[in-house]
Amino acid sequence: LDLRAILRVICVWQRDLRERNGLSNHWTEQVIARVNARLASVFAIKREHAQHASPHAAELIDAIAELTMRGGKRLRSVAVYAGFRCISSAEEQGLERIADVAAAIELLQSYLLIQDDWMDDDDERRGGPSVHVALTRRYGQAKLGASMAILAGDLAMGAAFELLHGAPFPPLRAAEGRAAFDEMHFEVVCGQQLDLLGHADVSLIHHLKTGSYTVRGPVGLGALLADASAAQLTALMQFSRPVGIAFQLRDDLLGTFGDVRSTGKPAGHDLREGKNTALVAEARSLLGDEARARLDAVLGNQAATAAELKEITEILEKCGARARVETRLAERVAEAGRALDGAPLLPDGVAMLRELLSRIIERDR
Amino acid sequence: LDLRAILRVICVWQRDLRERNGLSNHWTEQVIARVNARLASVFAIKREHAQHASPHAAELIDAIAELTMRGGKRLRSVAVYAGFRCISSAEEQGLERIADVAAAIELLQSYLLIQDDWMDDDDERRGGPSVHVALTRRYGQAKLGASMAILAGDLAMGAAFELLHGAPFPPLRAAEGRAAFDEMHFEVVCGQQLDLLGHADVSLIHHLKTGSYTVRGPVGLGALLADASAAQLTALMQFSRPVGIAFQLRDDLLGTFGDVRSTGKPAGHDLREGKNTALVAEARSLLGDEARARLDAVLGNQAATAAELKEITEILEKCGARARVETRLAERVAEAGRALDGAPLLPDGVAMLRELLSRIIERDR
Numbered sequence: 001l002d003l004r005a006i007l008r009v010i011c012v013w014q015r016d017l018r019e020r021n022g023l024s025n026h027w028t029e030q031v032i033a034r035v036n037a038r039l040a041s042v043f044a045i046k047r048e049h050a051q052h053a054s055p056h057a058a059e060l061i062d063a064i065a066e067l068t069m070r071g072g073k074r075l076r077s078v079a080v081y082a083g084f085r086c087i088s089s090a091e092e093q094g095l096e097r098i099a100d101v102a103a104a105i106e107l108l109q110s111y112l113l114i115q116d117d118w119m120d121d122d123d124e125r126r127g128g129p130s131v132h133v134a135l136t137r138r139y140g141q142a143k144l145g146a147s148m149a150i151l152a153g154d155l156a157m158g159a160a161f162e163l164l165h166g167a168p169f170p171p172l173r174a175a176e177g178r179a180a181f182d183e184m185h186f187e188v189v190c191g192q193q194l195d196l197l198g199h200a201d202v203s204l205i206h207h208l209k210t211g212s213y214t215v216r217g218p219v220g221l222g223a224l225l226a227d228a229s230a231a232q233l234t235a236l237m238q239f240s241r242p243v244g245i246a247f248q249l250r251d252d253l254l255g256t257f258g259d260v261r262s263t264g265k266p267a268g269h270d271l272r273e274g275k276n277t278a279l280v281a282e283a284r285s286l287l288g289d290e291a292r293a294r295l296d297a298v299l300g301n302q303a304a305t306a307a308e309l310k311e312i313t314e315i316l317e318k319c320g321a322r323a324r325v326e327t328r329l330a331e332r333v334a335e336a337g338r339a340l341d342g343a344p345l346l347p348d349g350v351a352m353l354r355e356l357l358s359r360i361i362e363r364d365r
Numbered sequence: 366l367d368l369r370a371i372l373r374v375i376c377v378w379q380r381d382l383r384e385r386n387g388l389s390n391h392w393t394e395q396v397i398a399r400v401n402a403r404l405a406s407v408f409a410i411k412r413e414h415a416q417h418a419s420p421h422a423a424e425l426i427d428a429i430a431e432l433t434m435r436g437g438k439r440l441r442s443v444a445v446y447a448g449f450r451c452i453s454s455a456e457e458q459g460l461e462r463i464a465d466v467a468a469a470i471e472l473l474q475s476y477l478l479i480q481d482d483w484m485d486d487d488d489e490r491r492g493g494p495s496v497h498v499a500l501t502r503r504y505g506q507a508k509l510g511a512s513m514a515i516l517a518g519d520l521a522m523g524a525a526f527e528l529l530h531g532a533p534f535p536p537l538r539a540a541e542g543r544a545a546f547d548e549m550h551f552e553v554v555c556g557q558q559l560d561l562l563g564h565a566d567v568s569l570i571h572h573l574k575t576g577s578y579t580v581r582g583p584v585g586l587g588a589l590l591a592d593a594s595a596a597q598l599t600a601l602m603q604f605s606r607p608v609g610i611a612f613q614l615r616d617d618l619l620g621t622f623g624d625v626r627s628t629g630k631p632a633g634h635d636l637r638e639g640k641n642t643a644l645v646a647e648a649r650s651l652l653g654d655e656a657r658a659r660l661d662a663v664l665g666n667q668a669a670t671a672a673e674l675k676e677i678t679e680i681l682e683k684c685g686a687r688a689r690v691e692t693r694l695a696e697r698v699a700e701a702g703r704a705l706d707g708a709p710l711l712p713d714g715v716a717m718l719r720e721l722l723s724r725i726i727e728r729d730r
Contacts, residue, residue, distance in 0.1 A: 054555040054573060056562060115519070119512040139562075147484040147561055150515060154480070154522075154554045158547060161526060165543040171536040178530040185523045190419040193516050196509065197421060208419060 028078055028355060031102070034095055035077040038103040039068060046159055059138065060152040063131050064159075068110045071126030073363065075356070076109065076218045077102035082356050083222025086349030087232060098222060100167040101177065105218055107160035108181075112188060112213070114153040118146055119196060120273060169225050176224045184217035195276075202281050203245070210251070211244025215360075219353070235343035239353060242332040242339070247360050249329040252277035256313060257322065259364060268309030274300020278328070282321035291315055333361055393443055393720060396467070399460055400442040403468040404433060411524055424503065425517040428496050429524075433475045436491030438728065440721070441474060441583045442467035447721050448587025451714025452597060463587060465532040466542065470583055472525035473546075477553060477578070479518040483511055484561060485638060534590050541589045549582035560641075567646050568610070575616070576609025580725075584718070600708035604718060607697040607704070612725050614694040617642035621678060622687065624729060633674030639665020643693070647686035656680055698726055 043065040050057035080102045084094050116122070117130035124130060129137070131152055136145025164181055167174060191209025199205060219240045223233060255270035256279055270277055283295060295315060298308045316322055336357055340350050408430040415422035445467045449459050481487070482495035489495060494502070496517055501510025529546055532539060556574025564570060584605045588598060620635035621644055635642055648660060660680060663673045681687055701722055705715050 049551070050555065053552060054559055054569070055566075056558055056564070057555040060554075060558060115515060119508075119515070143484075144561065148558065150480060150484070151554050151558050151561075155551065157519075157522065158550045158554065161550075162544075162547045165540065165547060175530065179527075182523060182527045182530060185526075186414070186520065187418060189425075189516055189519045189523065190415065190422040193421055193425060193513065194419055196512055196516075197504075199421070201420075204419070 031078050031081045032074045034099050035102045038099045063152045064156045076105045079218035080222040082352035083219035084226045086345040087223050087226035087228045100163045104160040104163035107156050111153040111156035180221045184213045187212035206248040210248040214247050215244040216240040238339035239336050242335040246332040278325050279316050279321050282324045286319045396443050396446045397439045399464050400467045403464045428517045429521045441470045444583035445587040447717035448584035449591045451710040452588050452591035452593045465528045469525040469528035472521050476518040476521035545586045549578045552577035571613035575613040579612050580609040581605040603704035604701050607700040611697040617644050643690050644681050644686050647689045651684045
């Protein structure tokens with residue numbers, strides 16, 4: 001039984017449903033283009049603002065812009081707009097109104113990535129140096145570079161709030177949106193803490209760290225801003241929860257089996273870092289004492305050789321850990337698809353959510 | 366000519382003006398009590414929220430609460446309320462409405478102090494361990510402790526925005542308040558960057574780092590929320606700018622000549638850290654080559670002995686650097702006082718600003 005084949009079938013089936021709804025395939029690209037344009041103008045304005053305020057602040061803005069514009073799939077922006085369009089049929093106007101909030105979430109992500117990379121000692125991100133590495137090179141000292149990276153993160157976070165504060169929505173809806181944004185921020189920070197502590201409950205970490213601001217938060221935020229009812233929000237959360245888990249499982253698979261050229265991270269990255277991934281958790285319950293000892297010897301060993309990493313990757317494959325994670329991924333994808341059937345949501349928005357789901361499963365980075 | 370005597374005369378004169386206005390001397394204590402009560406309830410709610418979300422998040426909330434409630438003069442809260450009362454005569458109701466915003470600024474300060482102490486490697490704050498030191502003890506590793514401190518700072522910042530987002534003001538005023546808060550945050554981060562880089566323009570650092578969120582920001586925020594006119598805001602900024610500078614000059618004097626038992630920081634702290642204070646800047650222009658070399662040898666030397674620190678403290682006194690800084694402080698205080706004379710502001714609010722000014726000059730920590 002080839003589980004990847006099942007995933008492919010599900011993707012085709014989702015795409016089918018999407019096309020039956022007659023939705024243009026260009027909407028994703030439109031959202032991405034609009035959000036990228038908004039981000040570019042935010043960085044230009046902030047840069048000028050920074051130059052006016054201080055002789056060095058633009059260096060921090062440039063570091064954020066470099067990280068934000070160098071890559072990023074804008075999945076969260078797409079999720080905000082899909083959530084909005086599940087409730088509101090305002091196509092063009094909706095995109096304009098949602099652009100600020102989507103850009104705010106992208107900047108929230110930049111702030112989180114900057115901190116995350118420093119905390120994990122990750123040197124690379126999106127195919128270039130992580131921000132604390134770039135700023136250490138610039139300022140010539142590791143502690144100073146790390147401090148500058150934290151300040152760059154602060155400014156990214158501040159810029160996210162500025163965008164959120166300026167988003168053009170009626171007062172009550174905007175207030176609900178701000179509260180949702182605050183809750184998302186709270187959860188992701190709690191998730192990052194558990195991750196750093198190597199907490200045993202990997203599902204809870206995924207729920208808080210990735211689930212919150214990757215799918216649940218953005219979809220809910222878009223829907224709230226379009227004035228969703230309680231029943232609509234419930235349906236969207238029933239979709240978003242399993243998608244968040246699927247996203248993280250895909251991330252874990254990519255971090256170990258992904259193509260280095262696509263992921264932008266060095267091979268065996270997650271293994272070297274000793275990340276408590278779903279793969280490792282499954283392997284621990286599947287492996288005998290000897291193989292488990294081998295896994296533990298390499299896991300988290302920064303000096304692990306390419307041969308050792310290859311050996312562990314094969315162990316994870318052969319023991320069935322990879323297959324189990326792929327099964328769980330397929331189950332979550334099916335659950336998310338079912339949540340949309342008959343939900344009290346607009347068909348265009350539902351089609352967008354299905355496309356988002358495909359993008360999450362099919363992504364190679 | 367004893368400059369401290371002049372300062373004392375100015376203080377008495379300000380207090381005189383205040384009492385002539387018949388203002389109760391208890392209002393400061395009322396603001397402090399109300400804001401402390403608000404902060405205590407925020408920490409209780411956040412703690413419950415944290416325990417519900419994650420098995421470890423309450424540890425971060427407790428670290429913020431510990432730092433926030435252990436000390437702090439609540440000068441910023443007092444400044445918000447004084448700014449509000451310069452425009453609005455609503456006494457009791459104003460205090461209730463302003464409490465959220467004042468508590469938000471106190472949490473903004475906690476976030477900044479947490480980051481600042483880690484960046485400066487400061488072990489103590491407000492007579493106890495700084496947050497990264499406390500969390501390093503708790504989690505047993507310096508990098509993990511530092512990461513946890515940054516996350517605690519993130520949560521403090523997030524809680525500040527939650528309070529700001531929930532503050533009970535009409536939509537337009539609340540939006541102006543949020544924009545002012547965002548600007549304040551931007552400036553203080555820019556100031557921190559310049560400070561870390563040892564930038565030569567000490568006045569600009571003071572303007573951005575301390576001025577922004579100690580006086581200008583809070584006073585302006587309180588006034589905006591009371592619907593201040595452009596003329597009123599201008600008058601308040603003419604008061605706030607020199608007070609921000611005076612605050613920083615007082616800080617520099619306390620950091621070198623202050624009583625260790627009051628400041629809560631070790632003796633000669635600013636000298637050991639090699640801080641680019643106004644005192645050091647004045648001394649550089651006043652000292653001969655030999656004494657300047659002596660200053661440079663001790664400045665920033667973490668291993669400096671008590672005798673060496675005492676020697677430098679005496680050099681700063683004898684060369685006239687201390688007297689010059691005290692003169693500048695007195696000039697700024699006088700400038701701030703003049704800005705209030707005949708300003709289009711309510712007398713109660715003006716009296717509060719005068720009292721705030723006295724508190725800033727007289728403080729010993």
